[in-house]
Amino acid sequence: MVTTDDEQLAEDIRKLRHCGRVSQYTHDVFGFTSRLNSANAAFGLVQLKYLDDWNERRRAIAARYTDRLRNLEQIQVPPGPTGDVVPVFHLYVARVERREGLVDHLRSNGVEVGVHYPVPIHLQPIYMEEYGYGGGEFPVSESLSSRLLSLPVFPDLTDKEVDYVCEMIEGFYGGME
Secondary structure, three states: OOOOOOHHHHHHHHHHHEOOEEEOOEEOOOOOEOOOOHHHHHHHHHHHOOHHHHHHHHHHHHHHHHHHHOOOOOEEOOOOOOOOOOOOOOOEEEEEOOHHHHHHHHHHOOOOOEOOOOOOHHHOHHHHHHHOOOOOOOHHHHHHHOOEEEEOOOOOOOHHHHHHHHHHHHHHHHOOO
């Protein structure tokens, strides 16, 4: 779902979601078929009632992770709220050292974590073939792709479960010293 108060942006998005159409048989941009079916739209409307509570719970979980993990030198926690930005924390993505070992440790202790986008886009086969990338062109992206880790953050996660995840992370890094 997209919301905006910019009428031109709204019109452009409507075209994109409907195959780039400006009318039934006229397309003036490349678009997609990105419309919800009626059942999914109905579920979405019901879920909107819970969105504010879910977002607040995600923020509380993120704050708990940040409080527990901010002093571990092997982890850089994500930025928190500022005067202009109030994150929802759909994901809680930290920069970590020894990611693969940490992932194995967490998973072997019942903690499911996510590694999103482990291969930077410029190192995807199509971009390497099309543009001749071979690695080293975007060192920040390459570094981040090997260090980012998404910790569990869903509204039903309990404080006790968040603490357990933190204990497992602290134990992993404490055992490395």
